[in-house]
Amino acid sequence: MLSLKKYLTEGLLQFTILLSLIGVRVDVDTYLTSQLPPLREIILGPSSAYTQTQFHNLRNTLDGYGVHPKSIDLDNYFTARRLLSQVRALDRFQVPTTEVNAWLVHRDPEGSVSGSQPSSGLTLESSSGLQDVTGPDNGVRESETEQGFSEDLEDLGAVAPPVSGDLTKEDIDLGAGREIFDYSHRQKEQDVDKDLQDGAEQDDTWSGEGAEALARNLLVDGETGESFPAQVPGGEDQTALSLEECLRLLEATCPFGENAEFPADISSITEAVPSESEPPGLQNNLLSPLLTGTDSPFDLEQQWQDLMSIMEMQAMEVNTSTNEILYSAPPGDPLSTNYSLAPNTPINQNVSLHQASLGGCSQDFSLFSPEVESLPVASGSTLLPLVPSNSTSLNSTFGSTNLAGLFFPPQLNGTANDTAGPELPDPLGGLLDEAMLDEISLMDLAIEEGFNPVQASQLEEEFDSDSGLSLDSSHSPSSLSSSEGSSSSSSSSSSSSSSSSSSSSSSSSSSSASSSFSEEGAVGYSSDSETLDLEEAEGAVGYQPEYSKFCRMSYQDPSQLSCLPYLEHVGHNHTYNMAPSALDSADLPPPSALKKGSKEKQADFLDKQMSRDEHRARAMKIPFTNDKIINLPVEEFNELLSKYQLSEAQLSLIRDIRRRGKNKMAAQNCRKRKLDTILNLERDVEDLQRDKARLLREKVEFLRSLRQMKQKVQSLYQEVFGRLRDENGRPYSPSQYALQYAGDGSVLLIPRTLADQQARRQERKPKDRRK
C-alpha cells in the first residue's frame, strides 16, 4: 500500500510537472477530491485494491473522474487523464508568451474546477461511434448516410457500415462499445450529461442516472448488442484503452465546435502514419495546410531554433537599444507599449504563478477552418467510423484532416511493431521559412534602413524637440497657424492664409511704419527700444519679407523677434539645429551698438535690408508701402491705386510687387507644407514599421503555438492508434491501417491503401483550385 501511495503521489507530481511544462493546465485536485474516492482511498489508505481493470469498466470511469473502487487500472487511468488534459489543451490556441510558469498545485476547496469536468467527462458517453471498415468494396459513404448513421446503427442493432450493412464478417473489434453506436443510448447519456452539467453534484456521477446508464453499457456487447456480464470478449486487452475510449475522450474533452457542423466529406488522416510500403510522397497530400505533413522533427526543430534565435536577437536588439529610451519614456509612450520589454530582460522571463486549476475546454477559438472539402470515400471501402452523436469532435477543430499525417512524425508514430514511415513535409516549414525570412528582413530593415526602435524614438523626440527645424507646423495645423500667425502679425508680412487678418496687420504695421520712419525704405515696424524716429518721406515701403521669413523659420519666440528689424540681415537661417538661446546670443547684435549708430547709419543699414522690390518702389516713388501693395485685398488695393495718379511704369511695378510678394509667401507656404508632408510621411513609415514588427512577433508566437499543438496531436494519435486492438486483441499495424478523420466528425480506421488513395485525391484538390 505504501508503494502504491508513493506511486500515485509521485506519478501525480511528475504528471503535473510534465503537463505544466507542455503548457497543459491540470488540476491535481481532481485526483484528490471526493470526485475520486477510489484514488483518495488509495492514497489515504483504506479500501481500494489494485486489481487489473477490465477495459470496459475503466472506459466509463475515465470521463467521470471515477475509477471503480475495486478495479483501478492506474496506467490506463493516467493515460486517459493525460489524453484528456492534452485534448483539452488542444482547443486552446495558446499564443505562448514565453513565460516561465510556476504552477501552484493546491486543493481547490470549492471544487470549482472539477465542476466543469464531469460535464466534459460525461459527454464522452455520447460522443463517438465506431465503425468498421476493412474492405474496399463497401461503397461510397455519403454525407447523408453519415449524418444518419447513428440511426442506422441503431436500426441495425449492431455495428455495420451505413451502406453495405454487411460488415459483420469483417468487423474489426476495436473495443468499441455498442453504446457508441446506439443513438438512443447516447441520447440518454447525453441527457444524463446535461443533468449533471446543470449543476448536479459531481459526487453523484457514479451513483446517479448516468452511472446506471454506464452500467447498462457494460453489459452489452459492443458490436452485436449482445448482453454479457461485463466481460469483454477480448478480455486479454483489458489493460488497453480502446479507440472508442480515446476518441470519446477526445470528443468529450474538447467542446470546441459543439455547434460546429461537420463537413460532409472525409479527409484522410492516415497519410503520415508510417508506412513501410509507401513512398514518401504519397502521404503528404491529404494533409491540411495547417497540420498536414510533418517534417522530420529535426528539421522542424532546427527551423524553429533558427527562428527563435532570430527572435532572440531581435529582442536583444530591442532590449539593448531601447533601455535608455523606452524606459525613460513617459507612461503611454507608444514606444513603451510597442516594445514592452523590461530593460535587460529577455523576452521569455515573465514569471507568472498559476493556480493549477483545470479549466474546462471552453476555449478561445478554433484553430482550424471548419470548411473542409468533402472527400468521398472510395467506393467499396469499408469504414469504421467513430461517429459522435454531437458535433463536438476533433473535426470541428482540425477540419477534415489527415490525423495520421498530422499527428505522426514517422519516428513518433508508432506502435512498437512498426517501423517509421517516410518523412513528410512540414506544412509549417513554409510558414516558418517565411517567418524567418520576415524576421531576417526585419533585422535587415532595422540595420540598414534605420528601422530601429531607438531611432524611431529618437525621431519622435526630434519631432517633439524645439531644437530641430522650424517644425512648428509639423505637428498640427493649430500649432502651425498659431506660430505663423504670430510671426506674420508681428512681421507685417502676413500669412496668405487669412487676407482679412493680413489686411488688418498690414494696415497697422504700415501705419506704424509710416509713423516711425521718416526715410524711404524704412521697415514697417516700430520699436520703443530704438531711437529711430524716421519720417516717412516718400512713402515708406513696409513690406519686409526677410523679416517675416526670419520670424517664421527661426522658430524663436516671435515676441522676442518682432521688434528686432536688424535681424533681417540674416538672409538665410541655417540655425535650425541651434537652440533658441544660442540663436539669441549669436544673432542679436548688442543693443548698445544700435544706440551708438546715427540715423544715417541706421538708414544705410535699413536700406541694405530692403528687398529689390522695395528699392524699385522707392526708386519709382511709389507712394505706399510694399506691405500695402502686397497684402491689401483687391478692392482696397484698387481703391488705393485710384487715389493716386500713377504712371504705367509705377502701376506695372506695383502689380509686379504685389504678384511677387504673394508668390513669395505662397512659395514659403508651399515649402513648409512640403516639409510637413515629408515629416508626416516619415512618421507614418515609422509607425508602419513598428506595426510590422509587432505583427511579425505575433506571427512567430502563433507559429510556435501551432507547433506545440501539432506535437500534442501527434502524440494523441499515437496514443489512440497504439491502443487499438482487433478482435484478437492484437494491435493494428500502422502500415496497414490508419486513422482517418471524417467530415462528419467520426474517426475511421481504414486500410492504408484507401487512405493513400484519398490522400492523393485530396492532394489534387488544392492544385485544381489553384488552377
Next chain:
DNA sequence: GAGTTGTGTCATGAC
C-alpha cells in the same frame, strides 16, 4: 571651389 541649403522669382495650371 564645389556642394548644400534657404530664398526669391518665374511660369504654369487650377480654382
Next chain:
DNA sequence: TAGTCATGACACAAC
C-alpha cells in the same frame, strides 16, 4: 477674365 494660390523650376546668396 482677373485674381489668387499652389507648385515646379531656376537663380542666387550664404554657408
